[in-house]
Amino acid sequence: DGGITQSPKYLFRKEGQNVTLSCEQNLNHDAMYWYRQDPGQGLRLIYYSQIVNDFQKGDIAEGYSVSREKKESFPLTVTSAQKNPTAFYLCASSDWPKLGEKLFFGSGTQLSVL
Amino acid sequence: SQQGEEDPQALSIQEGENATMNCSYKTSINNLQWYRQNSGRGLVHLILIRSNEREKHSGRLRVTLDTSKKSSSLLITASRAADTASYFCATDLGNNDMRFGAGTRLTVKP
Numbered sequence: 225d226g227g228i229t230q231s232p233k234y235l236f237r238k239e240g241q242n243v244t245l246s247c248e249q250n251l252n253h254d255a256m257y258w259y260r261q262d263p264g265q266g267l268r269l270i271y272y273s274q275i276v277n278d279f280q281k282g283d284i285a286e287g288y289s290v291s292r293e294k295k296e297s298f299p300l301t302v303t304s305a306q307k308n309p310t311a312f313y314l315c316a317s318s319d320w321p322k323l324g325e326k327l328f329f330g331s332g333t334q335l336s337v338l
Numbered sequence: 339s340q341q342g343e344e345d346p347q348a349l350s351i352q353e354g355e356n357a358t359m360n361c362s363y364k365t366s367i368n369n370l371q372w373y374r375q376n377s378g379r380g381l382v383h384l385i386l387i388r389s390n391e392r393e394k395h396s397g398r399l400r401v402t403l404d405t406s407k408k409s410s411s412l413l414i415t416a417s418r419a420a421d422t423a424s425y426f427c428a429t430d431l432g433n434n435d436m437r438f439g440a441g442t443r444l445t446v447k448p
Contacts, residue, residue: 228380259438266342266426266438267381314380325430326371329380 230315230330236338245300245333247315255318256298260311342427342439350445357414359442361427368432372412375424419448
């Protein structure tokens with residue numbers, strides 16, 4: 225099946241720990257994105273990548289890092305510098321090289337702090 | 339900051355009724371999109387309307403766009419219990435920036 229796979233579905237982080245969220249797509253899309261969703265709020269953009277080995281910060285990049293070594297993969301690391309990491313994280317991809325047009329979303333990762 | 343603001347925040351209707359959700363935004367856009375999210379899941383794209391379009395239909399969905407008022411509406415006709423979800427508008431500002439609103443939680447009672 226074509227689509228976007230996020231793992232794990234649930235993740236727990238201890239104080240001072242870095243954790244990495246996985247996002248893989250087999251849609252052959254150039255653009256990939258990470259969003260954060262807090263309860264009762266919309267999605268906020270963390271990072272996006274238009275092409276392999278390139279990525280840009282979104283609105284709330286502080287405390288997060290990404291890499292784009294392969295077209296299919298766009299992992300997100302939540303670092304210890306992110307003091308309020310508890311949220312629902314969504315990965316998306318797009319058929320366009322620029323941000324916009326139709327986004328395809330993964331099923332999300334719920335991150336909680338122990 | 340959020341660009342799109344949906345209202346109402348929550349809407350509860352009976353099966354068979356129509357549901358209307360509104361989205362207002364602040365700056366010029368290239369296009370506006372509506373997405374649906376079931377609880378604890380990812381978003382699913384419903385429909386895209388470009389800034390030079392005024393109305394678009396897809397099945398039971400009807401979207402309008404009024405760029406002079408910076409607003410859009412999503413109408414779901416003949417609603418079903420399976421339409422229960424949160425609905426988000428997303429505005430493409432055209433400068434590598436797409437912003438989502440806080441969403442409308444729709445409950446359709448059987």
